[in-house]
Amino acid sequence: MDSHIKHALTAQLLAMADDEILLAHRDSEWTGHAPILEEDIALANLAQDELGHASVWYGLLHELTGEDANQLVFFRDASAYCNIQMVELPNGDWAFTLMRQYLFDVAEMMRLTALMESDYRPLADAAAKVRREELYHVRHSSAWIRRLGLGTEESHRRTQKALNTLWPFALQMFVPLPNEAALVANSILPDSAQLQARWLDVVLPFLHQAGLEVPETLTPIATSRQQHSKYLAPLLQEMQEVARQDPGAEW
Amino acid sequence: MAIQAVTEEKVWHVLDTVKDPEIPVVSVVEMGLIRAVELDDDRVTVTMTPTFSGCPALEVMQREIKTAVSALNIPLPHITINVVLSPPWSTDWITEEARAKLKAFGLSPPPQHGGKLDIIFHDIAPCPRCDGHNTSLKNSFGPTLCRAIYYCHDCQEPFEQFKPL
Numbered sequence: 096m097d098s099h100i101k102h103a104l105t106a107q108l109l110a111m112a113d114d115e116i117l118l119a120h121r122d123s124e125w126t127g128h129a130p131i132l133e134e135d136i137a138l139a140n141l142a143q144d145e146l147g148h149a150s151v152w153y154g155l156l157h158e159l160t161g162e163d164a165n166q167l168v169f170f171r172d173a174s175a176y177c178n179i180q181m182v183e184l185p186n187g188d189w190a191f192t193l194m195r196q197y198l199f200d201v202a203e204m205m206r207l208t209a210l211m212e213s214d215y216r217p218l219a220d221a222a223a224k225v226r227r228e229e230l231y232h233v234r235h236s237s238a239w240i241r242r243l244g245l246g247t248e249e250s251h252r253r254t255q256k257a258l259n260t261l262w263p264f265a266l267q268m269f270v271p272l273p274n275e276a277a278l279v280a281n282s283i284l285p286d287s288a289q290l291q292a293r294w295l296d297v298v299l300p301f302l303h304q305a306g307l308e309v310p311e312t313l314t315p316i317a318t319s320r321q322q323h324s325k326y327l328a329p330l331l332q333e334m335q336e337v338a339r340q341d342p343g344a345e346w
Numbered sequence: 347m348a349i350q351a352v353t354e355e356k357v358w359h360v361l362d363t364v365k366d367p368e369i370p371v372v373s374v375v376e377m378g379l380i381r382a383v384e385l386d387d388d389r390v391t392v393t394m395t396p397t398f399s400g401c402p403a404l405e406v407m408q409r410e411i412k413t414a415v416s417a418l419n420i421p422l423p424h425i426t427i428n429v430v431l432s433p434p435w436s437t438d439w440i441t442e443e444a445r446a447k448l449k450a451f452g453l454s455p456p457p458q459h460g461g462k463l464d465i466i467f468h469d470i471a472p473c474p475r476c477d478g479h480n481t482s483l484k485n486s487f488g489p490t491l492c493r494a495i496y497y498c499h500d501c502q503e504p505f506e507q508f509k510p511l
C-alpha cells in the first residue's frame with residue numbers, strides 16, 4: 096500500500112475506533128442506573144457491541160501499523176484522541192442518551208453500508224460483520240426516539256431539547272479528515288458529504304414523524320478532531336485509571 | 347512429529363466437544379463457528395469466526411479449542427487459531443441438531459433469513475415451550491449479546507430467543 100494512502104487510512108480507522116470506544120464507555124455508565132431493568136440490559140448490550148466494533152477497527156489499525164489496541168485506548172491522553180465531541184458529552188437524561196445513540200447509529204449504518212463496497216478488502220469484510228449488529232441498534236434507538244418524541248409533554252420537551260443540543264455535534268460526524276480525498280479517490284472510503292446527504296435523507300423525515308423539529312443549521316460544532324470539550328479528560332481519567340495503575344499487569 | 351497420526355476428521359471430532367460458553371448445550375462446530383481445519387507437517391490450524399464482534403466468550407473459546415486439540419497429542423505451540431470476520435457469521439449456519447438443542451435449552455432458535463436480515467423487524471419467535479406464535483418482543487437485548495427477550499401470551503411467560511444475525 097502506498098504510504099500516503101496507508102497514513103490516511105490509519106487516521107480514518109483511529110477516528111472510527113475512538114468514536115466507538117468512547118460511546119461504549121458512556122453507554123456503560125448507565126449500567127445500574129437506567130430507568131428500567133430492561134433498558135439497563137439494553138444499554139449494557141449496546142456498550143458491549145460498540146466496544147466490539149471499536150476492537151474491530153483497532154484490529155484493522157493493528158494490521159496496518161502494528162499498534163496495540165490496549166496501548167492506544169488506555170495510554171493516550173486526551174490530546175491524542177481523534178474522536179468527535181458528541182461521544183465525549185456526559186449522558187445527560189435518558190432522552191439525551193438515546194438521541195445521541197440514534198443520530199450516531201444511523202450515521203454508522205450509512206457508513207458501514209458504504210464501506211461494504213470498499214476496495215480495501217479487510218475494511219469491507221469488517222463492515223459487513225459490524226453492520227449486522229448495527230441493525231439492532233438502529234431499531235432500538237429509533238423506537239425510543241419515536242416513543243419519547245410522541246410521548247408525554249415532558250418526554251417531548253426533553254427530546255426536543257436533546258436534539259437541539261446534539262444537532263451541531265452530530266454534524267461533526269461528516270467533517271472529512273484532512274486526507275480523506277485520497278481514500279475516496281481510491282474507492283477505499285465513501286465521500287463524507289455524500290454520507291451526510293444520505294443520513295439527512297433518513298433522519299429528517301424520521302425526526303419529523305417523531306414530532307420533533309430539526310435545527311436549521313448545517314454547521315458542525317467543530318471541524319477538527321483535535322478539538323475536544325472539557326469532558327474528555329475526566330472521561331479518560333476514569334476509563335484509564337485501572338490500566339495506568341499497573342501498566343504491565345497480566346489479566 | 348505426532349501430528350502425522352492426526353487426521354482432519356479427528357480434529358473436527360474434538361472440536362465438537364468444545365461448547366459455546368454462553369450456551370453450554372451446543373458445540374462451536376454445531377454453531378458454525380469453525381470455518382476450517384488445516385493440517386500440515388507440524389501444525390494444526392483452526393479457522394474460526396466470532397458470533398458478535400464484541401463476544402466476550404471468544405477468548406475462552408480459543409483457549410478451550412487449543413486445549414481440546416492438544417488432547418490429540420499435539421503440543422500447544424503447534425496449534426494456531428485464526429479468527430476471521432469474513433464471511434460474517436450467520437445464525438443460518440447453526441445446524442438443525444443444534445437448533446433442537448437450543449429449543450430444549452429454552453432458547454427459541456433464530457429464524458432462517460437467507461441473508462435478508464431485515465427479518466428482525468418481523469419479530470418471528472415461536473415459543474420454545476408451546477411452539478405457539480402468540481408472542482411479542484419485550485427487549486431486543488438480553489442477558490448476552492446473542493439473545494432477545496420475548497413473551498408468550500399463551501404460556502404467559504417470558505422466554506429468550508437466539509437473535510437472528
Ligand SMILES: [Zn+2]
Binds near residue numbers: 473477502
Ligand atoms: Zn408458549
